[in-house]
Structure formats: structure tokens, C-alpha cells
Amino acid sequence: MSASDHRRAEAAGDPDRPREATRAPLLSARGLRLAFGGVKAADGIDLDVMPGEFLAIIGPNGAGKTTFINMTTGYLRPQAGSIDYDGQPILGLSPRAIVKRGIGRSFQLPQLFSEHTVLENAALAIAAHAGLWSPLTPLLRPRYREEAMALLDRFGLAPLAEARADALNEGARKLADIAMAAALQPRLLLMDEPTSGVAATEKMGIVETLVRVLRDTGVTAVFVEHDMEVVERFADRVAVWSQGRIAALGPPEQVLNDPAVLRDVIGIEPAHHA
Numbered sequence: 001m002s003a004s005d006h007r008r009a010e011a012a013g014d015p016d017r018p019r020e021a022t023r024a025p026l027l028s029a030r031g032l033r034l035a036f037g038g039v040k041a042a043d044g045i046d047l048d049v050m051p052g053e054f055l056a057i058i059g060p061n062g063a064g065k066t067t068f069i070n071m072t073t074g075y076l077r078p079q080a081g082s083i084d085y086d087g088q089p090i091l092g093l094s095p096r097a098i099v100k101r102g103i104g105r106s107f108q109l110p111q112l113f114s115e116h117t118v119l120e121n122a123a124l125a126i127a128a129h130a131g132l133w134s135p136l137t138p139l140l141r142p143r144y145r146e147e148a149m150a151l152l153d154r155f156g157l158a159p160l161a162e163a164r165a166d167a168l169n170e171g172a173r174k175l176a177d178i179a180m181a182a183a184l185q186p187r188l189l190l191m192d193e194p195t196s197g198v199a200a201t202e203k204m205g206i207v208e209t210l211v212r213v214l215r216d217t218g219v220t221a222v223f224v225e226h227d228m229e230v231v232e233r234f235a236d237r238v239a240v241w242s243q244g245r246i247a248a249l250g251p252p253e254q255v256l257n258d259p260a261v262l263r264d265v266i267g268i269e270p271a272h273h274a
């Protein structure tokens with residue numbers, strides 16, 4: 001289901017269902033500031049992410065998109081501001097404590113154990129979720145391997161279970177990395193450029209798979225994306241980052257037709273946009 005179909009289905013849904021405006025955000029960032037020397041990577045970021053939504057972050061290189069993900073997942077501490085998740089402050093928690101609260105992430109460069117198979121990687125991720133962080137024992141336990149196989153199956157990766165992670169093409173590697181993040185059963189998943197480096201022919205199929213799995217399991221997603229076709233098709237809302245600030249925020253049909261966004265972020269003159 002595309003994001004616009006999803007929005008229509010929601011609008012046509014249960015009339016007793018609370019309206020978007022009255023629902024509490026799952027993630028709420030206020031006044032985030034972080035400078036590296038003279039570079040303002042976050043210069044007053046305010047953002048609410050609603051439960052169940054897919055929010056795309058777009059913007060030029062160096063705008064501060066990854067910095068926002070790093071602050072939300074405990075890898076960077078802002079110099080000012082607050083981040084609440086599920087109504088609780090999370091700033092100051094370690095990355096691992098934040099994962100335990102239910103926020104997962106995938107990285108621009110997939111973080112798989114390259115010399116292990118895809119199945120072994122999945123077993124390790126599932127064991128980590130069960131609280132076992134030791135590197136080898138999970139591989140010996142059939143229970144983790146069975147759960148790992150079920151996870152891979154959901155992501156369409158079962159045929160690659162016995163392939164070594166370093167033998168995967170970029171699309172499968174990205175999908176496998178997101179499957180590992182999903183093994184930790186997050187309620188909110190932050191993905192940094194899930195389609196970067198993926199061949200154009202594979203891209204849509206990969207995004208369709210991951211969106212289907214995440215929607216089926218009720219995961220809220222924030223993803224940094226440079227491909228506007230992916231954004232248009234799969235995002236419920238788009239946030240445009242520019243020099244550490246959010247320059248525009250709204251549904252893709254509105255934001256991606258905004259002349260200033262087209263010119264400054266996507267880099268085309270509005271008149272040339274058919």
C-alpha cells in the first residue's frame with residue numbers, strides 16, 4: 001500500500017479513532033541544538049513523530065540529518081533541547097538503553113558481521129534482543145536459528161540465509177541490516193539512507209518489502225532519503241532539513257511541490273518541474 005493509500009485508509013477508518021491532532025506523539029524533539037565548532041548541525045530542531053507514521057527526512061549533504069538520528073539514538077548529546085519518547089525523556093541514556101526503550105536504527109553503512117552468514121547475523125541480533133550479547137553462543141542454539149529464519153523469511157531474505165554477509169549485493173545488505181534492527185523489536189525505527197548505493201532496478205522492491213514488514217508489525221519509521229520517488233511513494237510526511245533547521249514539513253504532495261524546496265533541496269528550477 002502506498003503512503004497516500006495508507007493515509008486515505010486511515011481517514012476512512014474507524015470514526016471513533018482519535019484524530020491525529022489529539023494523539024500523543026511517539027517521539028517529540030524540542031529546541032535541539034548542537035554545534036561542531038562553527039558548524040550548527042542542529043540549530044533549533046522541533047519535531048513530533050506520530051505513532052504509525054512514516055516520516056522522511058530530506059535535505060542537502062551536511063544539513064544535519066544524521067546528527068538528528070545520532071542525537072535521538074544516544075550517539076550524540078545535544079548542547080540544548082529535549083527529546084521525549086513515549087512521554088519519557090531519553091536524553092542522556094546510552095545507545096543500548098535507548099534500544100531497550102524501543103528505538104532501533106540502521107546505519108548509512110550496514111553494520112553486519114561480514115564473515116558470518118545472514119542467518120548467523122540474524123541469530124546474533126535475536127539473541128541480543130533476548131539479552132545475550134556474547135558473540136558466539138547464540139550461533140549454537142537452535143532456538144535462535146529458528147527465530148532468525150522466520151525473521152529472514154518476513155524480509156524475503158530466506159534464500160540468502162547461508163550467504164556470507166560480505167557476499168551480498170548492496171540492496172540485500174541494506175535489507176538485512178534493517179532486518180537486524182527489526183529483530184530488536186523497536187516501536188520506532190530510524191533508518192539512515194536505506195536506499196543509498198542500491199541499484200535503481202532493485203530500489204523500489206526493497207523499499208516495498210521493508211515498508212510492508214514495518215507496517216505489518218506497527219513500527220513507526222523515520223528515514224533519511226535522497227530519492228524523491230521513494231519519498232513521494234512511501235512517506236506520510238516529509239521534513240526538509242537545511243543548515244540544522246527544519247525548513248518545511250508536511251505531506252509529500254505539498255512539500256515536494258514547494259518551489260523553494262524544489263530549488264534549494266532537490267536542485268531543480270520549479271518551472272522545469274512538469
Ligand SMILES: Nc1ncnc2c1ncn2[C@@H]1O[C@H](COP(=O)(O)OP(=O)(O)OP(=O)(O)O)[C@@H](O)[C@H]1O
Nearest residue numbers: 036039040041059060061062063064065066067068
Ligand atoms: N562528530 C562530528 N564532529 C564534527 N563535525 C560533525 C560531526 N558530525 C557531524 N558533523 C558536521 O555537522 C554537519 C552536519 O552533519 P550530518 O552528518 O548530520 O549531515 P547530513 O545532513 O546527515 O549529511 P549527509 O547527507 O552528507 O549524510 C556537517 O557539517 C558535518 O561535517
